[in-house]
Amino acid sequence: MIEWIRIKNLALIEEAEIEFKSGFNVITGETGAGKTILIGAIGMLLGERADKASIRTGCSSCEISMSFALPSSVSKSVSEILDTAGLPPVEDKQVQIRRIITATSSRNFINDSPAALQTLRNLGNILIDTHGPHEHQSLLRQSVQLELLDRYGSLEKLTSEASGIYEELKKSRIEREELEKGIPSSSEAEHFRFIVSDIAKAGVNADEEEELITRHRLASNSHDVLETAKNAAGMLKESEGSLTDRISEIYRVIQGFEGADPEMAAKFLKQCESLTETANELADGIQRYTGNIELDEKEFTELEERLRIIQNLKRRYGPTLADVVNTAENARRRLDEFENFESIRSGFIGKEKSLNDKLLKKCSEISKKRRELSAKFAKKVCGELRKLGFARSDFTVDFKQTEPGPSGFDVVDFIFSPNPGETAKPLREIASSGEISRVMLALKTVLSAADSIPVLVFDEIDVNIGGETAMIVGQELKALGNSHQVLCISHLPQVAACADTHYSVEKSVVKGRTFTAINELKNADRKSEIARMLGGGKAAEKHAEEMLE
Known part of the structure; x- marks a missing residue:
């Protein structure tokens, strides 16, 4: 889990240190206060591109750092990543990542040892799963849906093997085509023969x-x-x-x-x-x-x-x-x-046939496993959707076959019907943005039980929902917090009230300069923040108190 994050001179934040807790952590605040700065800092610490525009005005650099306590489920993978990068091994099951960003460069450190940006990305892939607003639309893409299904079934090793065979086949085809296009003419061959003899x-x-x-x-x-x-x-x-x-x-x-x-x-x-x-x-x-x-x-x-x-x-x-x-x-x-064209070409053709047969066999193996696990996957997603207010929805995975490629020959569609009596259609054709948010949360919940990623970060997963549905989403996030550390930016008081730990982001102007502060809220302060989110006033304060009971 993330133990703490320290930020210095990043955007509106002059200096801040946030200590996160296990379970469900929610971050709230006024629009424009700088909540997404925190999510952006986590992204940069895990290898995202750092823009010089993110440095606080008037400063020459910004510095962000994070301490991560490793659960046993990822310790081995982290050790392998660090060993491959030539970095010292983990001590006390703790990894500290730090980045110093200037207008012209970025320096990265893991446990105080200089590290490549790619190493930070590799760590991020196994430590934190981030869901931002842009992922709502990515869920509609068939390629993303296929990746989610493979992730649920832990098929990454098989798809990696298929990708390796495909790339080898692709390389052979390119080399053969270049040979066919570039075969010398008789006069060119004579010229080459003279060169060889002359030298x-x-x-x-x-x-x-x-x-x-x-x-x-x-x-x-x-x-x-x-x-x-x-x-x-x-x-x-x-x-x-x-x-x-x-x-x-x-x-x-x-x-x-x-x-x-x-x-x-x-x-x-x-x-x-x-x-x-x-x-x-x-x-x-x-x-x-x-x-x-x-x-x-x-x-x-x-x-x-x-x-x-x-x-x-x-x-x-x-x-x-x-x-x-x-x-x-x-x-x-x-x-x-020129002299052995047919023999060389035949060699390429034979190699391609062998690789193609091998690829088809691997694709068939992957497809069989996908079809076997898809029913279980769909059943679990339906179960989560019911918890999120889709009491009688239907969710299935549809398969079509295409040409063998690096991830197999399957094309999948998530088929969804939010209400009984409605024709089930591909998710991209029927889902509203509010429905997409809940489907994504259901998928994340199912996937989180299947993989070992310890931290889930949600940036406005609750967009375009409200009322009772918002309360259900909050409860689901809290349930996720029992097995993962959850960080969530939210505008909804129903979601915030379900959190185990509540942080507020506040913006202020001092002597013409804008500052953002991040503080943990407890007791009365938390009640006041939820009342603000409800619209303010006595009634809101009473409602906030009831929500927190």
């Missing part, structure tokens, strides 16, 4: 280029150094017109004036000899250096050729080598589709 000849793989570039860079550096050093050594003494050759020429020229000035000539000649010796030593040192450089010319040539091939392939099928490999794989697959 296969190179024998490339997506990961080799990086290693080749690294090896080529190292080899290229060695090659460049070796070539440069060889050129330098040749310029010194080996190539034609080398430095040593030029020094020799200078030596001979100087010898030409040796007779005229032997002293200077001797000096210059000695310097030439020194230069020649230095040039020879430098050339020898460079040659020794180049001798130590390891270079496999064949490997270098092969690396350059391999990179050239890869570059050409990238230019044709790239831009990356991974794209080239993917192009080859896609071309090979498309070529395989």
Whole structure:
């Protein structure tokens, strides 16, 4: 059950904490006071979309939180949800959910651990069943009626299995249709065959280029150094017109004036000899250096050729080598589709036949169970309807069959006759909004006995009813409170008087700002609120007192 809800800066509520009790809790108040804010807060705590417009004017964020005491009937399911989400296990059978909402984001927590919004929704599906005004119309839809029947019979596992088979069948059909539509022409097949051959000849793989570039860079550096050093050594003494050759020429020229000035000539000649010796030593040192450089010319040539091939392939099928490999794989697959079209298509057809047979078998199993439980379901609903003022009404479930789908091949209609002598017709054709409210309450009552959801929330379930019927609805809600915690927003004093715990929502204006407060009513305060709902005055006060006795 919900132990408490805390609200801060949500719409008209600046700050509030409401402690709920077990049994039937009713919430009343003037129209526009903010009763639905509380229901909206519960919805947001269980994963509904949070709108920035819900933040109180002048505030940057709002915060809502709730503490939930887990009954043993849902403890295992809650633990599985938290475990799947990677969240810590439950301690002391208590779950606390908190949301902080800003204009741009929402942060969610379960027992103070950050949680995804989907995890909140998953918890909500097993903790709280909410009925709002919009569900009156949803009850008229055949798909919703089928869901209610399945929920009563606990057929969710079977329908989930049918849905899985259906989705697999649907996927196979789509893949086969795409194959049939996309089968290559003969000319396209030839093109794919060329691509496969062209890339296969190179024998490339997506990961080799990086290693080749690294090896080529190292080899290229060695090659460049070796070539440069060889050129330098040749310029010194080996190539034609080398430095040593030029020094020799200078030596001979100087010898030409040796007779005229032997002293200077001797000096210059000695310097030439020194230069020649230095040039020879430098050339020898460079040659020794180049001798130590390891270079496999064949490997270098092969690396350059391999990179050239890869570059050409990238230019044709790239831009990356991974794209080239993917192009080859896609071309090979498309070529395989062309060459083995009938075989692949036959495989799909065989798979679809097997899945269709499997789906039909599962749908038949589900349909049989639905038909078996529908009579019991209808009998229980009729019993609840009698309690709600339809003393001689009739309620049955009608079945029709359609194409197999994710929930089976049944289409159901809830057939309803509110009064004897009236032709029974589908609910959507005859029910007034007041009748729909009571039918929905009857269904909720029957379902609540069949499932383990511990909390039922009703937002104006009593719309468009009054008088004795309203009193009956209140009594039925109180009876529901014996097995579930019930929260109900109501405008009817007859319903409010039946509640175990009564809360009032009041709106006030202080210094130009609107505030909403939520308070538990007891004794005189409760009598005054019910008197207000009756219209006020002495007579209303007396009537309120009688209703509460």
